[in-house]
Amino acid sequence: MTLYLLEDRFHYELENIMRMFYWRPEISSGAPDENADEYCAAAAADEGGSVRLSVRFREGETILSQEDTVASGTPEKEMEHALSVMMYKILSEATGKKPPFGVMTGIRPAKYMADLMEKGMSADEAERFFTERSLVDPRKAELCRMTAQTGLKLRQHCRDNGFSLYVSIPFCPSRCSYCSFVSKTVERDRSMTGRYVEALCGELKHTSGIAKDLGLEMQTVYIGGGTPTVLSAEELRILTGAIAECFGAPTEGEYSVEAGRPDTITEEKLLVLKDAGVTRISINPQTANDTVLAAVGRRHTAADIERCYELARRLGFDNINADLIAGLPGDDLESFKHSVVWAAETLAAENITVHALTLKRASFLRETESEIFSPDASDMVDYAQRELTERGYLPYYMYRQKGTVDSLENTGYAKPGTECLYNLFIMDELQSIIACGAGAVTKLRDSRTDRIERIFDLKYPQDYLDRYEDMLARKDGIRDFYEWARRDM
Ligand code: SF4
Structure with missing residues (x-):
């Protein structure tokens, strides 16, 4: 499977998402050949006043796509997150896999939750933030919560x-x-x-x-x-x-x-x-x-x-x-x-x-x-x-x-x-x-x-x-x- 990225700026996160589903994906800049048998392509196209985010996927007979539009000036991190979520959903549907940490690709999820809680989020809110925004599996969100709570005391x-x-x-x-x-x-x-x-x-x-x-x-x-x-x-x-x-x-x-x-x-x-x-x-x-x-x-x-x-x-x-x-x-x-x-x-x-x-x-x-x-x-x-x-x-x-x-x-x-x-x-x-x-x-x-x-x-x-x-x-x-x-x- 090859991941095509029209722009380099989302490269790191999207490549990480791809690797959760495919053992050794190829990564390529630019657009895919539409006749190719398999590809996954992500793009953010400026449309004057708004940006169209899209992810397209093909593997043999399976063809999937998702689109979203955000206002111009939306922070890049937010656009990257939206593309990650679209790609995660498409790849989950295509492969049947559900990587348990969702689109959270960082290496310290429990620290992240502890930091949220230290900044005033309740444990319930932090857990919901993980499952709803980042598609983290509820079991893992609960494990992060328990780990964060013990860690915070220490x-x-x-x-x-x-x-x-x-x-x-x-x-x-x-x-x-x-x-x-x-x-x-x-x-x-x-x-x-x-x-x-x-x-x-x-x-x-x-x-x-x-x-x-x-x-x-x-x-x-x-x-x-x-x-x-x-x-x-x-x-x-x-x-x-x-x-x-x-x-x-x-x-x-x-x-x-x-x-x-x-x-x-x-x-x-x-x-x-x-x-x-x-x-x-x-x-x-x-x-x-x-x-x-x-x-x-x-x-x-x-x-x-x-x-x-x-x-x-x-x-x-x-x-x-x-x-x-x-x-x-x-x-x-x-x-x-x-x-x-x-x-x-x-x-x-x-x-x-x-x-x-x-x-x-x-x-x-x-x-x-x-x-x-x-x-x-x-x-x-x-x-x-x-x-x-x-x-x-x-x-x-x-x-x-x-x-x-x-x-x-x-x-x-x-x-x-x-x-x-x-x-x-x-x-x-x-x-x-x-x-x-x-x-x-x-x-x-x-x-x-x-x-x-x-x-x-x-x-x-x-x-x-x-x-x-x-x-x-x-x-x-x-x-x-x-x-x-x-x-x-
Ligand atoms: S570091 Fe640990 S796992 Fe690695 S070779 Fe040594 S004993 Fe084995």
Whole structure:
């Protein structure tokens, strides 16, 4: 299917709408050949005093069209919205699909709803706004409402001069087939982790000096990856020691580490984390189905996950997150239901994060492009929403990604009081995230204007090491940003 756009100005939104219905649409400027067998064309034609908006569609015998007229001077955003709604309705009719977030293509629908509510809209009004204006499915509008309500209560923890520290460990023991992450395999690059940790500690020191000069307060810490626990116990000791020495303890008392995969977890490593003051770890099963785990290249079983949870519990970890993925190839609804109940009952995870499978361009699965998604993904995430909320978990952050099965969402659920503030802060862009390490993205937020500025560390560990001085120099941008943000204060 080809999308023809007569004007470039609506290109971004309309292309996003198209991608929700067609796997790999062609995008073309100009008008379609009327004799072509398939096309979708959107146009806004000035007619002196008014603008005629139209969407035309043809696929074989199916021919559909919609038109609307708006006054000249109507803001472009409104015209874009009207075209999006027309296109969504036509493509729904033609394909039988109803992407659940309607024409809302943004990646943070729950943040959007929370912002509306913070500006004075009631929860009912906000929910209606979603379903009526943006054609969001009522189930998703309700999920956004619940997520927004939990998130709004947590926003009070966020302070203007606060920041969260993110530390990146971009290594994994092997690459899972659905993942586009740039992690190197540790077997092959084992020698690099020592040098990497040493360099990272230097970057942390440099960055902490800037944060101290600016009087910033570190509220939470998050060590992510990759799989941080691929580091040896000694490397973890060095890294956590450097964080403590440079930044002190997080003022919100929240310190998270992605322990990720059981094939990297040992008692010695968990003890290092415990001693360092880590309060929350992730041990991620993705599914309780061993056949599916093997098929996606995870080198562990559900029993291995259970053993890791037992070990972590014995060592005193009382806040553990379990990631689950809906839509993995070979998985089905019954198996997924079992995974959800197992994570809540057997693992008794305090946090359960339900991801919908997303295939980025660089994943092995995407490269093979066979029948990749389980057809039940939508029912799976709906089931998780019902089951987890009935069991006392509440959704508290949510985000969407491009390339996700059925245009679904990822939702973090937590038992009240165990939410990870960092996840909310970063997903809802509530405060600055200062990030160190290869692939890390520092996101600075000016609380007066909501302006966001990013500073990137190079993606690949070898490049990061080769251009280390440049990485340190880039961090000076933090100082520049805050000096700019604090002008006239
Ligand atoms: S899914 Fe996680 S563990 Fe697997 S390759 Fe990606 S980052 Fe590593």
